[in-house]
Amino acid sequence: DIVLTQSPASLAVSLGQRATISCRASESVDSYGNSFMHWYQQKPGQPPKLLIYRASNLESGIPARFSGSGSRTDFTLTINPVEADDVATYYCQQSNEDPYTFGGGTKLEIK
Amino acid sequence: QVQLKESGPGLVAPSQSLSITCTVSGFSLTDYGVSWIRQPPGKGLEWLGVIWGGGSTYYNSALKSRLSISKDNSKSQVFLKMNSLQTDDTAMYYCAKHSITTAMDYWGQGTSVTVSS
Numbered sequence: 001d002i003v004l005t006q007s008p009a010s011l012a013v014s015l016g017q018r019a020t021i022s023c024r025a026s027e028s029v030d031s032y033g034n035s036f037m038h039w040y041q042q043k044p045g046q047p048p049k050l051l052i053y054r055a056s057n058l059e060s061g062i063p064a065r066f067s068g069s070g071s072r073t074d075f076t077l078t079i080n081p082v083e084a085d086d087v088a089t090y091y092c093q094q095s096n097e098d099p100y101t102f103g104g105g106t107k108l109e110i111k
Numbered sequence: 112q113v114q115l116k117e118s119g120p121g122l123v124a125p126s127q128s129l130s131i132t133c134t135v136s137g138f139s140l141t142d143y144g145v146s147w148i149r150q151p152p153g154k155g156l157e158w159l160g161v162i163w164g165g166g167s168t169y170y171n172s173a174l175k176s177r178l179s180i181s182k183d184n185s186k187s188q189v190f191l192k193m194n195s196l197q198t199d200d201t202a203m204y205y206c207a208k209h210s211i212t213t214a215m216d217y218w219g220q221g222t223s224v225t226v227s228s
Contacts, residue, residue, distance in 0.1 A: 001172050038212075038213075040156075040215075047219065050157065053210070053212045053213075054212050054214075091156055092152060093214075095209075099158060100158045101162075102148075105156070
């Protein structure tokens with residue numbers, strides 16, 4: 001199984017600053033020229049919401065403050081600038097290989 | 112619009128089985144896959160398995176022997192069955208639709224399952 005390791009487990013960022021979350025895969029999640037890595041945001045009491053698909057594509061309706069980058073085994077979710085509404089836990093997830101797997105999550109707080 | 116709604120028993124006794132239904136609308140189960148994901152209280156997300164439009168299924172390696180996913184396309188329902196439940200199976204259980212990009216673009220609100228005697 002592909003193991004996804006997210007870092008940091010939690011971070012506190014000031015309003016208007018940049019937040020960077022890393023996700024490292026135990027093996028490549030690239031196939032056919034695409035990176036099958038996705039990012040989700042989950043607020044307390046709500047289901048996860050898709051933010052970024054295939055590493056760098058912004059899901060419809062998601063603010064451009066969110067962006068994703070990376071390939072093969074190293075991926076990054078960036079939020080810039082951070083707003084109060086971004087307080088949540090963020091998860092990466094790979095769909096390159098069954099079984100699909102999630103990272104452990106990164107909790108974002110406001111400093 | 113696309114919607115998914117889970118329905119389950121709420122409380123299951125240890126060693127018993129769990130059956131949850133995901134009823135979908137706004138898309139056809141023959142065109143898109145649906146995954147099951149769970150989240151224990153205060154913990155992260157765990158992918159359980161998927162059923163694709165053609166009916167093929169894939170499961171979480173550690174839970175494979177206890178899981179079964181099936182569907183009824185005509186009723187727009189996907190079913191999760193898990194055997195031999197223990198207290199650490201207590202969680203919120205979600206179903207989610209896959210887009211053509213394979214990401215999970217729509218999620219249900221989840222159904223809470225507590226394993227307790």
